[in-house]
Amino acid sequence: xRLAVDCMGGDHGPSVTLPACRAFLDxxxxxxxxxxxxxxxxxxAASWSRCTLVEATEVVAMxxxxxxxxxxxxDSSMRVAISQLKADEAGVVRADACVSAGNTGAxxxxxxxxxxxxxxxxxxxxxxxxxxxxxxxxxxxxLGANVDCTPEHLLQFAVMGSALVAAIDGKPDPTVGLxxxxxxxxxxxxxIKRAGELLRAAGADGxxxxxxxxxxxxxxxxxxxxxxxxGFVGNVAxxxxxxLAHALAQFIKEEFTRTWWTKLIALAALPVLGRxxxxxxxxxxNGAALLGxxxxxxxxxxxxxxxxxxxxxxxxxxxxxxxxxxQVHDRIVETLEAMPATPADAAA
Amino acid sequence: xRLAVDCMGGDHGPSVTLPACRAFLDxxxxxxxxxxxxxxxxxxAASWSRCTLVEATEVVAMxxxxxxxxxxxxDSSMRVAISQLKADEAGVVRADACVSAGNTGAxxxxxxxxxxxxxxxxxxxxxxxxxxxxxxxxxxxxLGANVDCTPEHLLQFAVMGSALVAAIDGKPDPTVGLxxxxxxxxxxxxxIKRAGELLRAAGADGxxxxxxxxxxxxxxxxxxxxxxxxGFVGNVAxxxxxxLAHALAQFIKEEFTRTWWTKLIALAALPVLGRxxxxxxxxxxNGAALLGxxxxxxxxxxxxxxxxxxxxxxxxxxxxxxxxxxQVHDRIVETLEAMPATPADAAA
Numbered sequence: 001x002r003l004a005v006d007c008m009g010g011d012h013g014p015s016v017t018l019p020a021c022r023a024f025l026d027x028x029x030x031x032x033x034x035x036x037x038x039x040x041x042x043x044x045a046a047s048w049s050r051c052t053l054v055e056a057t058e059v060v061a062m063x064x065x066x067x068x069x070x071x072x073x074x075d076s077s078m079r080v081a082i083s084q085l086k087a088d089e090a091g092v093v094r095a096d097a098c099v100s101a102g103n104t105g106a107x108x109x110x111x112x113x114x115x116x117x118x119x120x121x122x123x124x125x126x127x128x129x130x131x132x133x134x135x136x137x138x139x140x141x142x143l144g145a146n147v148d149c150t151p152e153h154l155l156q157f158a159v160m161g162s163a164l165v166a167a168i169d170g171k172p173d174p175t176v177g178l179x180x181x182x183x184x185x186x187x188x189x190x191x192i193k194r195a196g197e198l199l200r201a202a203g204a205d206g207x208x209x210x211x212x213x214x215x216x217x218x219x220x221x222x223x224x225x226x227x228x229x230x231g232f233v234g235n236v237a238x239x240x241x242x243x244l245a246h247a248l249a250q251f252i253k254e255e256f257t258r259t260w261w262t263k264l265i266a267l268a269a270l271p272v273l274g275r276x277x278x279x280x281x282x283x284x285x286n287g288a289a290l291l292g293x294x295x296x297x298x299x300x301x302x303x304x305x306x307x308x309x310x311x312x313x314x315x316x317x318x319x320x321x322x323x324x325x326x327q328v329h330d331r332i333v334e335t336l337e338a339m340p341a342t343p344a345d346a347a348a
Numbered sequence: 349x350r351l352a353v354d355c356m357g358g359d360h361g362p363s364v365t366l367p368a369c370r371a372f373l374d375x376x377x378x379x380x381x382x383x384x385x386x387x388x389x390x391x392x393a394a395s396w397s398r399c400t401l402v403e404a405t406e407v408v409a410m411x412x413x414x415x416x417x418x419x420x421x422x423d424s425s426m427r428v429a430i431s432q433l434k435a436d437e438a439g440v441v442r443a444d445a446c447v448s449a450g451n452t453g454a455x456x457x458x459x460x461x462x463x464x465x466x467x468x469x470x471x472x473x474x475x476x477x478x479x480x481x482x483x484x485x486x487x488x489x490x491l492g493a494n495v496d497c498t499p500e501h502l503l504q505f506a507v508m509g510s511a512l513v514a515a516i517d518g519k520p521d522p523t524v525g526l527x528x529x530x531x532x533x534x535x536x537x538x539x540i541k542r543a544g545e546l547l548r549a550a551g552a553d554g555x556x557x558x559x560x561x562x563x564x565x566x567x568x569x570x571x572x573x574x575x576x577x578x579g580f581v582g583n584v585a586x587x588x589x590x591x592l593a594h595a596l597a598q599f600i601k602e603e604f605t606r607t608w609w610t611k612l613i614a615l616a617a618l619p620v621l622g623r624x625x626x627x628x629x630x631x632x633x634n635g636a637a638l639l640g641x642x643x644x645x646x647x648x649x650x651x652x653x654x655x656x657x658x659x660x661x662x663x664x665x666x667x668x669x670x671x672x673x674x675q676v677h678d679r680i681v682e683t684l685e686a687m688p689a690t691p692a693d694a695a696a
Binding site: 132144147148190215216229231236243244246247251265266269272273280 | 480492495496529536538564580583585586587588589592594595596604613616623624627
């Protein structure tokens, strides 16, 4: 298995991505890497075994508009890294998955333009995980790629997400919930109600393990393995969670630093608080999947450090090793064959 | 000022509402209460001063469908309590605000049916507060009353919410943000983009203090005083927050009870953890406002204990004392006069 790594992406570029790649190679003795970026920035990796440097002269900045990434910077590390997933003139595909910490909009647009979507998929979606009370992770999609979704899109998300959980978490038949504002089937907008019908039908036919509606709190209860929602709602839920986690950490810190006595207690409690922190540390589950494309693209958080970026590499590697792409393809084909035709999507 | 209290509502009924009313009367020496419910359930309050018992023979159950509350249980405590806000044949209005811990759907439907909406308001909305990192509270609406919203609805929410913050938090010119998935004006769905235009126009005219788009994390950062969103997104954000808060509390508990040594540390840390807990305790800010009606209706959490229900009573009392109803009315009239006509709303 070989990963193409956009070494220039993210807030920190090679100062984070190269150490992460080095550690990843050490812990994955059968993995190979294509390190994509500017030649002088990657020099230190020139002598690494199981590593090939691929030059790209440009870098997509974190605040570059999508148009710049698509039309102007034709030799960007992000673009070249994604291109490694495509067959060249000789029909050779150089990498099995690609990882970038670059800007999400540009990555999604480039990946979609270069790789195209799988048959039966109108729009790719972004999937990631959040820790839950069961000591496991809840996978959620879409997290921001698609602001307006049709019921058919939500069904496709459910099928793709099921393949993702099966491939990465090793659960062959993950449970699926539709994010809604109540458990009853009459709840929600027209789109959500219709999506519920499609999901129930796909569940009845055995294509997904559909449980029904879930609510926001179920993400963290771990009621289901996979939560499906449109990109607007998913993005708000994700950022709301990040904001609350930050605020609570802030409150805890303020209370423990209030007096010399509370500081003393904090000192004693450090190991306990450290374990707690580690458990909810988003670096531990960094690496969102861009699903629905003809190639495996993983997105690291832009501010990722080497440990976080390494986790994104590991997730991409697991996905490639477990043939996520084939799994998504097979599940989509199987489900859609049994379903009514999907209306054409002008935006696709 | 006189509050009408649905004493039968909520998971616990009079065993919670009556002690809360008793404590409220003690701490609010100028307040009067109308206690609405079944005669035998309210007996202990018969001798209380500044209290009048109002009999209602029926109770809306927490799982009663809206239709049952609206059409079948014509003498429910919820219905009779709301009715106290309407002028009787002699033109006398018996209460200034109403509080219920009963089921939200039934309360909204009954309030809307009995009181009607204010001129210029298509749909009432539910507003509540969440604690933020600035040590203050962020008010948010809609939290679930309206699943699909037009841009005009979101503008109305912004105006009503501004009046609420002004009346209860004493901020005459609260800052307003539109919940979106990015700071740029080009972000979001068509409805959100158009709502942004309306809000900017209202802000430019000085009707609201509009800041621009905010994201999920801003709710807890305290970037703005008021966050405006549709009821689907608001409900998901609220429940996601509740779920995460619960999960984190669970994680902390698990870490502190892992060994005898961590339990010892927990014992020492109890006062600190207690302060933290108190700070984020949702009971401390219980009481959501149903805005846009010709009467002040406040909704307590169904599972509220006496302390939480007391806070809902206090919020309703503050709102009534600060003439929230007039403030909403005046702001709406002022803003809508300056705005393009609102399209008729079939669902209103």
